Amino acid sequence: MTAVHPPSATATGLHAVQLLPRLEQGERLHALLWRAGPGRRMISNAVLGGGIGERGWVLNAQVPHGYRRTDPDRHLADLAGDAGVEGPGVGLMTAADVSRHARAQDNGVEAVVTAGISVRGWAASPAAGTTVPAQPGTINIIAALPVALTDAALVNAVATATEAKVQALLDAGHDCSGTPTDAVCVAARSPVFGEGVHDFCGPRSLWGARLARAVHRAVRAALPSPLLPG
Template sequence: MTAASTALPTRTATPSDARIAEREEDGTVLPVLVWAPGPGWRMMSSAVLGGGWGERHWVINAQVRGGYRRMDADRHLADLAADAGLRGPGVGLMTAASVRDFRHATEGGAEALVTAGVGVRGWAAAPGPTTAGPPPAGTINIIAALPVPLSPAAYVNAVATATEAKVQALLDAGFDASGTPTDAVCVAAPVARDGRAEETFMGPRSPWGARLARTVHTATYAACLSERDGGRAPVR
């Protein structure tokens, strides 16, 4: 259980303002990457906490110890967010990779924050057994943000584009894999206000989709190289 957590800023406007907080669990200090833009954002995510599509006020990416086996990860993440002073609906991601080694990329207003743990990796359609319980914690977690509103279909398209860019980055970094069993993505964009038009296309050759793809590729590639070259920061 959480014993202590550092205070966080209540709002950070863009992912480049994301901060690292710390909490103590069972005598171990563990970091949490926090981006808290506040109200006015809609996000689509595959996260265990706050997944799906809707208005969200914050995103956390919590580092856990390897071998994590709690079956209530959503409750765990909600507790961490509350302990950090975050309020309202949000998105909670989790990884055994070092969140201190996150990588950030930006292009023309599109941004991506990525943490990478690629120890347990493979191809999505590879034959083999499946498991009913939670897979080993590792994970490539992607938090992407755009400065323009998106239509519902464009959010789905953006998730697909980000995933394509992740796979390309893995191959470029020398990993023969499409990802890990626990990869997660979160795409954020502002809610349309005052009649502002929503972007309807987010494929990799659309203007905003191309920027998204390149930022995700750049950040994922750098994070995977750091992991490959031993950049993982141990918990203490």
């Protein structure tokens, strides 16, 4: 594990991520579990619990290379059940070794990233698209903010995190914008009556700037060297 910054004193919660080992088909694998608890709204493109809504946990599960299951949502739900979490949550998958995750924080915003880039490229490509279900994500980003965001700001946060990811890839010397199956999950506080809700999370907004810096640092730390396979 690579630690970029000490856990945030504001305790948005990602410092409490658990590393869970398991055996699957004779292979030792790991998963990262964040028990976020109530009072969280999340946005994600994850195969399980994607979209926007109240979510209580996030599971980032490592799966074998060459993963062939056609029901990843069921697989993730089973893994979450085995881990003892219930109710709505977010489940992500990756073939990367999640025990080598990286984390970073910036003024109350936290990010945890797992990354492997053995299959990578540019988003705008002449290659034809496909309707075949995507393989497990390779760069998975989980970020948490200690404030409430509107739906539009949550969407903005995903864009900001993605921009920061690409910046980290380029800064690290990788000639790509990511992998075809990257995933992101951003968690914010649920709105509370009488308290403010932030309308913006772009890279120059107060919380978007903090999100971008945290994600950039965590992605940069999680990435393998461009001179090594990853």
